[in-house]
Amino acid sequence: MAEVLESSQPIGSMDSRAKWKYLDNILTRTGPFTDEDFPCGEGAIESLSRAKVLVIGAGGLGCEILKNLALSGFQDIHVIDMDTIDVSNLNRQFLFRHADVGKYKADVAAKFVEKRVKGVKITPYCGKIQDKDEEYYMQFSLIVCGLDSIEARRWINATLVSMFDDTDSDSLKPLIDGGTEGFKGQARVILPTITSCIECQLDMHAPRAAVPLCTLATIPRQPQHCIEWAHIIAWEEERKDITLDTDDSEHITWLFQKALKRAQEFNIAGVTYSMTQGVVKNIIPAIASTNAIIAASSCNEAFKIATGGSNPFLGTPGADNYMMYTGDDSIYTYTFEHEKKPDCPVCGNLARPLKVDQRFTLEEFLDGLAERPESQLKKPSIRTEGKSLYYQSPPSLEEQTRPNLFKKLNELVEEGEEVVITDPAIPGQFKYKLRFS
Amino acid sequence: MLKIWSMKQKQQQDEAATAGSKKKKVTAAQLRVQKDLADLSLGSTMKLSFPNPDDIMNFNFTIEPDEGIYKGGKFLFDFKINQNFPHEPPKVKCTQTLYHPNIDIEGNVCLNVLREDWKPVLNLNAVMVGLQFLFLEPNASDPLNKEAAEDLKINREGFKRNVRAAMGGGTVKGRTYDRVLK
Known part of the structure; x- marks a missing residue:
């Protein structure tokens, strides 16, 4: 597969706009829903190619987002991710190959997409979003997130909200946030201080399901209970002085052996090494096609916003700003307006x-x-x-x-x-x- | 309608704005803890102390029950709150070795609002009142210390005697407990 992809002609090798024929069909025509101020034609094409967009996360969603943005005509893309590539990422994070295991995701993803889509510049940063200050975030036109952490979402949200200055329209940075968990996902657009923010929407994230500690300690019923027991109780009792590193295979093996022994005592079957890893690292099964759906939706919104009203977009003030998708019970999507909370600790009252x-x-x-x-x-x-x-x-x-x-x-x-x-x-x-x- | 597509580069940064922009801002988690601290209504049996008053996310918590089996004791807990609060509950550990059905030897506490029933609408007061309740009504059906729970279930009077012995720094069923009397 890799060979086929890499030997095929890179997109953009034709020296013209011919490769963007279908994109230009959208950008050079108006339709019934286009905004009256839509800079139809040259204006839209230019605003898209000049838009500087930041992608946060180069994992399951991030690979999709980078690919989609590059193929939608964005030419100046930055990407941040602090992680390195693990062999278990390769089934869905399609910008990475086996030889890339151990390298930084942002680096590898940027190189791959740059090579594949001629004319696009992707600037990677391998580190934490918290390393960067407001001056850095100020350079972008919009930000697309493909994160798995609520903490990181809250941080970037608070940063963008506090950057807003009502005397400077460039300080308004639309935030497009995609998220998936198994067959479920969401895409939402936040216009900091104008529409409901991530902190306003914090209760949309279901808290991690937890089992009562006493169940773990006394009457485990499931293999996961035995693993959590080893993780929370046995480790503290026996290896208190060692900080648990969930990426250390010796540590996971120790927990696995403990959990297995406990499962045998209670006649519970099913404890495996990979289940131990999953429970301890709180790995949520990622489904490649859910990522594809959510990333596609997020990037379409990014495209509409960057081209200036080619079509109504999610997050227009007073309109819908949140699209949820559920694929595990039949298929269902619902788009609605999540309202701003007047007492939101982040956007409720600006400094x-x-x-x-x-x-x-x-x-x-x-x-x-x-x-x-x-x-x-x-x-x-x-x-x-x-x-x-x-x-x-x-x-x-x-x-x-x-x-x-x-x-x-x-x-x-x-x-x-x-x-x-x-x-x-x-x-x-x-x-x-x-x-x- | 927003004119988000106006992509003209800003030539001059407002110097005053950037001067303040590098300073750290109070986080949403800190802000929520600040509000929760103001909303505490704990009475005379519970107290907080802050080893570093600038850090409100980490503190010690003391309960001195004025009734029940554990009356006369002084029980110490350690609260650690991370930046994911209130999405995640505070992490609470007892720093003493207690003879209690719902608190294990390591200081882990089995309290529903600290794990499975935590919700962001709950506050620190709810957690603290919940902790005190464990000393007023120890609960044999949610055991973390199985021996203590069995003891309470089978022989309440015997359990009471063992609690008094343990609180005095004595030995119960082969294990020596911390002296926690005031």
Whole structure:
């Protein structure tokens, strides 16, 4: 298969736009649903080829997304992934070959797609999304996520929301998020601060199903219970000083042997090495075609957004922004509008610049806030990312942070640093970026 | 309608905006913990202490039950909350060796809201009240320490005596427990 693919003529070897004939049919014509401002023709073609798009994740979804974007006419693609290729990825992460095992996914995926689709530039970054700052994310027109982690989604979402500046339309970065689990998946579009964000939608993620600890400890019924017992209880009892590394085959083997022995005691069949690996690493069976469906949907939205209204897209303010897909019980899709939460901790109340006299004490500052009609705080607690400035409760923390009340603001907070204030009297929170005067 | 396709490159960055942009921002998890701390209503039997007051995601929690079998004891727990909170529950461990049907020798706690019944709408108060409840009503049907659970089921009075002995730092069924009396 690999040989066939690689020896075939790369797309784009023809030196013309002929290869984009069908794409251009869409971009050079209007239809009944095109936006009246759609830059039909040259304008649309140019905005697509100049769009700089970031793909987060180069795994199951990421391979599909990179391939789709490159074949849809995007020419400047960046990709971030911190992972290296594992042999178990090869069944569906089709940009990787056996010889690539151990190499960084972002690197290999970028090289493969660049080679296969002439004219596309893919810039990989092998590392964490948290390594990059706002200046980095500011360069992109839109961001497409193919992640398996809720933590990473929450991080990029919070970053994009806080980057938004209402005086600068370029600071609005549409976020397209695809996600799959077995036969199920979702594609959604977030326009930071305008439409419902990932944090608003946090309850759309089902929490990981957990078995009561006492079931694991006393009456296991399933092979998975025996594995979780070995993972949570036996390891702690017998190998407390060794940090469990789920990628270390010796560690997995130890857990597997423990689980197997326990399963035999309780007459439970079915504990295997690969099941042990699956339970311990919380591997969710990935289905290649679910990834293909979700990635296709995500990339179509990216295409529509980048070409400026060729067709209505998911996430248009006031319209649907979330498409769920279920393939395990027959086949079902449902598209709806998930509404913004007014008290969302991320997009509910954006950080506003606030001018304060740096010689104010924290107490004077809080008293001043209490008098502002917008806040009317009664028992405010306040912190920066790294510092607890003042907490009303619990009593021990109140006592520990009380001395800060008498310190001057410039001893506690840096110029431009964000402070967050909560109060039991108000549902959301206030965020301010302090500017000293 | 948004004009997202206006791709003109911004020539000058607003310097003031970038100056503040590299500073870290309070995370959604921290914010939620901050709210949960403000909403605590624990009474006099439960206390929190913060080894590092700037870090509200890791703290110690003490229960001193004023009634029930465990009255007179002082029980210590360690709370660790990660950035996935409240999607994931806090990680809670008892830091003492206790004779308790729902707490094992390693300090693991069998409390439904810490695992299978955790929901993001629950808060730290719910977890703490749940922990206290384990000392008021130890539960023999969810055993983590099987011997203690059997003991409670078969002979409640004998179990009470064993709890008192264990709390005093004594030995029960061949195992020595931590002294946890106030």
